[in-house]
Amino acid sequence: MDRRAQILAGLQAIEARIAAACAAAGRSRDEVTLVAVTKTFPAVDVGHLAALGVRDIGENRDQEAAAKTAECARLGLAGLVWHFVGQLQTNKARSVTSYADVLHSVDRLRLVAALDKAADGHGRVVTCLVQVDLEEGRDAGRGGAGPAEVLDVAAAVAAADRLRLGGVMAIAPLGSEPEAAFARMAAVAAQVRAAHPDASMVSAGMSADLEAAVAAGATHLRVGTAILGSRPPLG
Numbered sequence: 001m002d003r004r005a006q007i008l009a010g011l012q013a014i015e016a017r018i019a020a021a022c023a024a025a026g027r028s029r030d031e032v033t034l035v036a037v038t039k040t041f042p043a044v045d046v047g048h049l050a051a052l053g054v055r056d057i058g059e060n061r062d063q064e065a066a067a068k069t070a071e072c073a074r075l076g077l078a079g080l081v082w083h084f085v086g087q088l089q090t091n092k093a094r095s096v097t098s099y100a101d102v103l104h105s106v107d108r109l110r111l112v113a114a115l116d117k118a119a120d121g122h123g124r125v126v127t128c129l130v131q132v133d134l135e136e137g138r139d140a141g142r143g144g145a146g147p148a149e150v151l152d153v154a155a156a157v158a159a160a161d162r163l164r165l166g167g168v169m170a171i172a173p174l175g176s177e178p179e180a181a182f183a184r185m186a187a188v189a190a191q192v193r194a195a196h197p198d199a200s201m202v203s204a205g206m207s208a209d210l211e212a213a214v215a216a217g218a219t220h221l222r223v224g225t226a227i228l229g230s231r232p233p234l235g
């Protein structure tokens with residue numbers, strides 16, 4: 001099977017899962033955006049996705065994303081929406097705000113200030129999601145603001161000139177029930193929306209747990225493996 005056919009098969013399987021999850025949750029398919037996470041896969045795969053109608057593309061490492069977005073521009077791929085979903089370091093603010101349209105992992109005040117300044121330097125406005133830490137022990141290091149800090153970070157994003165508060169993002173902790181974790185996330189998302197009515201994005205759900213995320217109100221699913229195949233181990 002050629003690569004495009006392989007990606008099409010992955011997309012069709014994911015579409016069927018999303019449609020079933022929306023139906024089970026009594027939600028419309030239009031409420032959910034699929035973000036294809038292309039980390040470790042080449043720019044030509046982004047081209048296949050675009051040809052198959054997927055415009056929202058996710059990356060998790062700045063160096064790889066910077067190179068891939070440039071390569072996609074050289075390939076003439078237009079109209080893509082780039083989502084940065086990985087952990088963000090303050091010293092990468094300048095780089096990520098040059099190419100990313102949506103940052104899913106904004107989790108501390110110092111980072112908000114750096115992103116605002118960097119986006120201003122590029123003359124861009126960048127949508128930010130506040131990453132909510134769903135770990136109960138807070139030691140796994142997958143990032144995120146604790147439930148007590150989320151509203152402060154959201155307020156700082158909303159007040160920043162060059163940042164737009166989109167909503168929240170979460171990753172279900174490894175080895176726990178995604179339903180319980182996503183229920184905590186939904187409660188935090190509702191608090192953020194109460195303070196910022198336009199902040200309606202909820203980024204949650206990956207290849208393994210997208211059904212639970214749709215049931216909990218996710219608006220953006222971040223799916224890699226189930227569309228593109230398994231990734232080589234991180235080296």
Ligand SMILES: *Cc1c(COP(=O)(O)O)cnc(C)c1O
Nearest residue numbers: 037060085206207222223224225
């Ligand atoms: C890699 C990644 C995903 C996609 O994970 P899959 O299990 O491959 O679907 C989603 N979210 C984040 C933050 C990621 O780093």
